[in-house]
Amino acid sequence: MQSLVPEPIEILSGVEDGEAARHFRFRFCGQSDSNLKKWQSTRPGQFFMLSVPGAGEAPFTFTTLPNAQGEFSALVRRMGQVTGALFERKPGYTLGARGPFGHGWPVTDGDTEKVLTEKxxxxxxxxxxxxxxxxxxxxxxxxxxxxxxxxxxxxxxxxxxxxxxxxxxxxxxxxxxxxxxxxxxxxxxxxxxxxxxxxxxxxxxxxxxxxxxxxxxxxxxxxxxxxxxxxxxxxxxxxxxxxxxxxxxxxxxxxxxxxxxxxxxxxxxxxxxxxxxxxxxxxxxxxx
Ligand SMILES: Cc1cc2nc3c(=O)[nH]c(=O)nc-3n(C[C@H](O)[C@H](O)[C@H](O)COP(=O)(O)OP(=O)(O)OC[C@H]3O[C@@H](n4cnc5c(N)ncnc54)[C@H](O)[C@@H]3O)c2cc1C
Ligand code: FES
Incomplete structure (x- = not known):
């Protein structure tokens, strides 16, 4: 079973993008190479659990997948407790992330791993x-x-x-x-x-x-x-x-x-x- 302990990430930036929606950029802090590799294997459509200390956890999808520097993005709409607290946090603030979770979109043939080329x-x-x-x-x-x-x-x-x-x-x-x-x-x-x-x-x-x-x-x-x-x-x-x-x-x-x-x-x-x-x-x- 995957660990239930969140891994530390920091907020790099947050840009308003639509009504009550903000596009956040995050970065993992102090991750081992093997752990970063796990995050870099994230596939389109998978999600992570974001934890905001004192507020709780909620699932969000990656808009950009974790890169070699451990940076990734998510678009978040302000809805309730977790997202409300997130919107109050400034760049540099430390949060937590667990994942990646779920099956992503089918972008390759499951058997051959060849990229699907359908329209x-x-x-x-x-x-x-x-x-x-x-x-x-x-x-x-x-x-x-x-x-x-x-x-x-x-x-x-x-x-x-x-x-x-x-x-x-x-x-x-x-x-x-x-x-x-x-x-x-x-x-x-x-x-x-x-x-x-x-x-x-x-x-x-x-x-x-x-x-x-x-x-x-x-x-x-x-x-x-x-x-x-x-x-x-x-x-x-x-x-x-x-x-x-x-x-x-x-x-x-x-x-x-x-x-x-x-x-x-x-x-x-x-x-x-x-x-x-x-x-x-x-x-x-x-x-x-
Ligand atoms: C796989 C996945 C991916 C997601 N990706 C994104 C994303 O990329 N961006 C994004 O903005 N959101 C995403 N969401 C939605 C986000 O996780 C929710 O909006 C989350 O509830 C926000 O947390 P909150 O604490 O701010 O809001 P909450 O306080 O949880 O409230 C959010 C809404 O859910 C309602 N609610 C509260 N409790 C329950 C309950 N028990 N059952 C049903 N409804 C309830 C509330 O009335 C409110 O309208 C995703 C959800 C899933 C499952
Ligand atoms: S079984 Fe716990 S969230 Fe799916």
Whole structure:
């Protein structure tokens, strides 16, 4: 079993990025080489438990994975006790991290470890873009950028990861859509925009989703109805987590521990689990 003792990290910086959201850069302090290697093996879509002394622990996804210097990033939305305390801390403050946890996104063939080259379409909603960032970067860097990224937010002010999306504009077709207000070419939800996106870029062979669960479910069913196998649709879900090691049962979804067996799931495997558990344990969405 993985250790439950957090490893020290310090805050390097925190940049406001969207409503009540801040993009933090962290660095491990005084780690042994072997421990740093463990963190450097983090895969896109995995997560870590961040502990803020005196406030508690909560799970967050890496937006950039730990590098050789032990630096990594996470986009955090201010929600409650842990995130509230984090937002009060200044650069240089020492926190703790445990992980990396969970299965990431499927970016290689499980048997051969060869990079998958299928045409991938990515749909993110609100702060749900955060778990997709390292996937987008991975696909760009491995020479198979997504055929499109569709990003929906409530308003233009609520859009997150603004520097990243600006950079991606020259690297892949990027479709931003907001539900209310101006400041964006398209108005509505990602689902509303998909027919136009597919007209422009064609049908994908694989779809990755992260955002409010209702958005992910309706988009998944949209693609299933167009003939994409449910096994080609992946999404990352959230459940309340305490241990993140498959011990405490807080994240239980039917017979699965989301912390260990997820948080990324194939739609053909996830849909029956959700149907049988009728959405039990779903977190209040942090997706702005
Ligand atoms: C795998 C994973 C990855 C995540 N990645 C990110 C990320 O990259 N960025 C990010 O900002 N957030 C992320 N989250 C969400 C984040 O962990 C939660 O928002 C977390 O609860 C924030 O902690 P807090 O103490 O600040 O808020 P809390 O005080 O825990 O409150 C957060 C919300 O959860 C509700 N809540 C409290 N207790 C329960 C309960 N027992 N059951 C259900 N809901 C409850 C509260 O009402 C509130 O609306 C992720 C969650 C998971 C599971
Ligand atoms: S968080 Fe404890 S079992 Fe998953």
């Amino acid at each position: 991938a379409l990515i749909v993110g909603g609100g702060c749900g873009l955060a778990p997709l960032v390292s996937l987008v970067e991975h696909l760009i860097n491995s020479g198979t950028p997504p055929v499109a990224l569709v990003y929906g937010a409530r308003t233009a002010a609520a859009q997150v990861l603004n520097p990243e999306r600006k950079r991606w504009q020259s690297q892949l077709p990027l479709f931003d859509i907001v539900q209310q207000g101006n400041g964006c070419q398209y108005r509505g939800t990602p689902l509303d925009l998909l027919p136009e996106v597919l007209n422009q870029v064609g049908e994908p062979e694989r779809v990755f989703l992260c955002g409010p669960e209702i958005m992910m479910h309706t988009v998944a069913e949209f693609f299933v109805q167009r003939g994409l196998p449910a096994s080609a649709i992946w999404m990352s879900i959230e459940r309340r987590m305490h241990c993140a090691t498959g011990t405490c049962g807080h994240c239980y979804l039917e017979h699965q521990y989301v912390c260990k067996d997820g948080p990324t799931y194939r739609w053909d495997k996830l849909a029956p689990l959700l149907a049988r558990s009728s959405g039990a344990g779903a977190l209040a969405d942090f997706h702005c």
